Amino acid sequence: MTPDGPRSAAPAPGDLADVVALGESMVTFLPSRPGRLADVPSFDRAIGGAESNVACMLAAAGHRVRWAGRVGADGFGDHLVETIGGYGVDVSAVRRDPARPTGVYFRTAGDRATDAHEVAYYRAGSAASAMSTATMDLAAVRAGRVLHLSGITAALSADCLELMRELTARRPGRPLVSFDVNHRPGLWRDPADAPRVLLGLARGADLVFVGEDEAWDLGGPEAVRAALPEPEVLVVKQGGTGAVAFHGRHATSVPALRVDVTAAVGAGDAFAAGFLSATLRGLPVRDRLRHGHLWAAAALTVPGDLAPPPARDLADRLAALDEEAWGRLRLGPGWTRAEKADEEVRTP
C-alpha cells in the first residue's frame, strides 16, 4: 500500500487523537514466490505490526491517529517511522532504542484456501520488547478517544505485559480500550499461560475482537463471552463465513463478503480498523461489521498487510445494500478503486 487517498493531518504531539495504537511494528519480508521458507530465494520489504496496520489504515481514511511503539536506532527503525508517519500517523510518541534492534519477520505466501503459512520472527530482545510503563510516554498513549491494543504485546516480555495490564486497568476518564486478542502461540515463552493472560486483558477492554479459531484456543466462544461480562462489544470473526457482535443482550451477525483472496495477512487488522472507523462515526453495529468486512476485503486483495481502505462513499454505499445485494457482491484485486460503487464490483 502506498500512502495515497484522503489523509488527515496527524494530531500534534500531545493533542487528543481519535485513536492511539500501541504495539510492535516490524519490517516484514514478503516472499518473491510461493513455496517453503527454505526455498524462497528473495523477499520484498514491507511493513507489518498489527497495531500500526490499524493506525495506518485509519489515518489513510482521514482519522487522527497516533502510533506509540519502540524501534531501534537503525535503518529499519527509520524506515518504519518514516513509512508509518507517511500515512499521516503521529509518530512523536515512538521511542528509539540505541541498544536494541528493530524487529523483523519473514513469511511465506501460504496456501490460498487454508492460509497455512510459515513465519520466522527475529524480534526476541527487540527495541519494542522493552516497551514498559517507564519507557513509554503514557500521557501521549492515553491522549486519544480510543486506545487500540493487541494480545501480541502481552507476549513480548514481562515489561510489555505489565504495560498492557496498566493500560487495560479500568480507571475513570480513560480512553475507550479496544483489544484484538491476536493470539500468536509461537511468541509465548510458556504457551500454556496465554489463554488466562489474554482473557484477563480482554476483561479490561471495552471492545474486544477475537477470531473464532482463537476463541477456541481460549476455551471456546461461549467461554470467552462468559469471561467478559463488561465489554460494550465483543466481535467474533469467523473468517470467510461472517462476524458476530455481542453487545448488551443483543447479537448482530453479518455474513462475510465473497472475496478473491490474494493473501490473508492483515485481514484481521483491517477488519478492526474498519469497525473502529465506523464506531468513531457513530454508525450502528450492523454497519460497523459491514465496514469491518469491507476493509478486510481491501487487505485480502493485496499481497502484504496493508491496503488503502475503500473510499468512504464507496464503503458507505456498499454497506447500505440490502442483504441480497450484499450477498451478491464479489470483490477482487483493485475493487477499492471502483468509482461507481456496487455496479463496478458486483458479479454479473
Ligand SMILES: Nc1ncnc2c1ncn2[C@@H]1O[C@H](COP(=O)(O)OP(=O)(O)O)[C@@H](O)[C@H]1O
Ligand atoms: N476467505 C475470506 N473471504 C472473505 N472475507 C474473509 C475471508 N477471510 C477473512 N475474511 C475477512 O477478514 C476478517 C478477518 O479474518 P480472520 O481470518 O477472522 O482474521 P485474522 O486475520 O485475525 O485471523 C473476517 O472477519 C472477514 O471480514
Ligand SMILES: O=C(O)C(=O)C[C@H](O)[C@H](O)COP(=O)(O)O
Ligand atoms: O504477528 C505479528 O506480530 C504481527 O503484528 C504481524 C502482522 O503484521 C499481523 O500479525 C497481521 O495480522 P492479521 O491481520 O491477523 O493477519
